[in-house]
Amino acid sequence: MFDKMMLCDEGFENVVENGETTGFALLARLPYYRGLGLSMVEDIALTIDGEQIRREDVRFSVRGRSWTLDEMETVYDDRWNFGEKAKVTVLRAGGLAQGGHEVEIAVRMRVSYLPFVPTTKTRRELQLAA
Amino acid sequence: MSSDIKRGVSLYSFQHETFQGKMSLEDCFRTCAEMGALGIEIIGEQTFWGWPEASVDEARIEEWHALIKKYGATAVSHDFMLDYKRYKGRPMPFEEQVASVKKDIDFGARLGMKYIRALVSIAPEVLVAAAPHAEEKNIKILIEVHAPLHFDHPWIIRHAEAFDKSGSNALGFLPDMGMFLFKFPPVWKERFIRNGVPRNIADYIGKAYEDRVLSEYVILNVREMGGEGPALGMAETLRHNAAFEPKRMLDYMHRIHNVHGKFYQMDEDLVEPSIPYDEIVRVLKQGGYKGYICSEYEGNRWIEDAHEVDSVEQVRRQQEMLRGLLGEPNPAALAA
Numbered sequence A: 001m002f003d004k005m006m007l008c009d010e011g012f013e014n015v016v017e018n019g020e021t022t023g024f025a026l027l028a029r030l031p032y033y034r035g036l037g038l039s040m041v042e043d044i045a046l047t048i049d050g051e052q053i054r055r056e057d058v059r060f061s062v063r064g065r066s067w068t069l070d071e072m073e074t075v076y077d078d079r080w081n082f083g084e085k086a087k088v089t090v091l092r093a094g095g096l097a098q099g100g101h102e103v104e105i106a107v108r109m110r111v112s113y114l115p116f117v118p119t120t121k122t123r124r125e126l127q128l129a130a
Numbered sequence B: 001m002s003s004d005i006k007r008g009v010s011l012y013s014f015q016h017e018t019f020q021g022k023m024s025l026e027d028c029f030r031t032c033a034e035m036g037a038l039g040i041e042i043i044g045e046q047t048f049w050g051w052p053e054a055s056v057d058e059a060r061i062e063e064w065h066a067l068i069k070k071y072g073a074t075a076v077s078h079d080f081m082l083d084y085k086r087y088k089g090r091p092m093p094f095e096e097q098v099a100s101v102k103k104d105i106d107f108g109a110r111l112g113m114k115y116i117r118a119l120v121s122i123a124p125e126v127l128v129a130a131a132p133h134a135e136e137k138n139i140k141i142l143i144e145v146h147a148p149l150h151f152d153h154p155w156i157i158r159h160a161e162a163f164d165k166s167g168s169n170a171l172g173f174l175p176d177m178g179m180f181l182f183k184f185p186p187v188w189k190e191r192f193i194r195n196g197v198p199r200n201i202a203d204y205i206g207k208a209y210e211d212r213v214l215s216e217y218v219i220l221n222v223r224e225m226g227g228e229g230p231a232l233g234m235a236e237t238l239r240h241n242a243a244f245e246p247k248r249m250l251d252y253m254h255r256i257h258n259v260h261g262k263f264y265q266m267d268e269d270l271v272e273p274s275i276p277y278d279e280i281v282r283v284l285k286q287g288g289y290k291g292y293i294c295s296e297y298e299g300n301r302w303i304e305d306a307h308e309v310d311s312v313e314q315v316r317r318q319q320e321m322l323r324g325l326l327g328e329p330n331p332a333a334l335a336a
Helices: B011-019 B025-036 B058-070 B092-109 B124-136 B152-165 B186-194 B199-210 B215-224 B230-240 B248-254 B277-288 B311-325 B331-335
Strands: A013-017 A020-028 A041-048 A058-062 A063-067 A086-091 A097-109 A117-129 B004-010 B039-043 B073-080 B116-118 B140-145 B171-175 B258-264 B292-297
Touching: A020 A097, A020 B186, A041 A058, A041 A086, A041 A117, A086 B311, B004 B011, B004 B025, B004 B073, B004 B311, B011 B025, B011 B039, B011 B292, B011 B311, B025 B058, B039 B292, B058 B073, B073 B092, B073 B292, B092 B116, B092 B124, B116 B171, B124 B152, B124 B171, B140 B277, B152 B171, B152 B248, B186 B199, B186 B230, B199 B215, B199 B230, B215 B230, B248 B277, B258 B311, B277 B311, B292 B311
Parallel strands: B004 B039, B004 B292, B039 B073, B073 B116, B116 B140, B140 B171, B171 B258, B258 B292
Antiparallel strands: A013 A020, A020 A086, A041 A097, A058 A063, A058 A086, A097 A117
16 A cells, blocks of 8 residues: 555755765655554665665665664664655765656565565656755 | 444544645544544554654644544544564564553553554453453453454454453454455455456456355466466455354454444445445344444555545545434434
8 A cells, every 4th residue: 555655756865965975865655554663664675777776775764863774673662654754865976867767665564463574666757856 | 213333433544645644633533523423543553653662742642632622522442553573583572462562551541542452463362461451441452353354263262262261341352344345345356457457357256256156266266267466366355355244243242342344435325335334233233232333444555556545535425324324313404
């Protein structure tokens, strides 16, 4: 559910630190009718213009706190809330070129009551904010 | 004749709108009040950010109480989840599960709830261990009997036996009406067709469901018809859904305190084409049920790929249907 609403149109931009472009970021929502404790977010897989992003290059941030995906596996005191826009950052020197990029996101969740581990994904072109 | 059964809404029904921030908590309350559905059920963590791992904003809880008062509503149920798979590779230990349920009992009490909803996968021993705390807080823990489970399933019978043995009145059931799926929902069928199921296979599965053919046979037949991927997925839904009998609730009426009015679509003529609400209400009246039927709209996920979702209109239609089935006077007729 909410597949198409996982990716937000706004917030897709390069990350600039001390004048240097260190990566890019986008805003994403959990495709679920509730939130989830971060330890149960098993993976956030991104593909940009057909290129798979390495798991270790992804950072996840909500409300000013930030983690790697491996760190999130043992975070028991914070959540990706229902409908909350999380900032997903990819470390990548130089970031992305201006213009449109084909973005795919796949979120794998460990849901206690389900007899399987669901992955929900969506894909569309996002315009990098100038 | 009017009945003692009351109408409510689970705010789960408006998830499509609340997810996007298109309906505030007050919008939800006002919408329900306008429909005369004054029982409010929530999934705690959907309505209250932070719950259960982090803290909940006190102002938000104050807002909840203010809205209950303003709209003359009743706080019916806090549906909790209990994430016993919180730790990767190992289940949550028993004592920690019990402690977690106690926390949800406290949260339900803070919200003024009568009930908290336990998911059907939770073990009876956990609920029995939490029952004394629930009694203290004047809360009942209701396990949701939800398809593919049903009142004759050994897992549910085990719960019933454990509840009886405990001697506690704080343990009970919350049946989800989706287990009485008499017809294959048209919105499911159309979605599967959009996902690539050939129409002849989709027609066959819908017909086989109405003929009550065993799911395993249907899956094999679909395979032999050349069905793959989405066609097998559609056939597999028959393993998780069935037309159980509403009258099976009668044996458990003394422990049934809330009802999920699950529905997938309400047509303009106020009929849910797949769930027999006339029979359901007849059985609930026969059993002397006096609690709420809380609307639980779950059609959004089946149509959102192709249609505009209008949860409010869908819930409004179901509430109209329930109003009629419960024998409540029609306000429009009174005004005329």
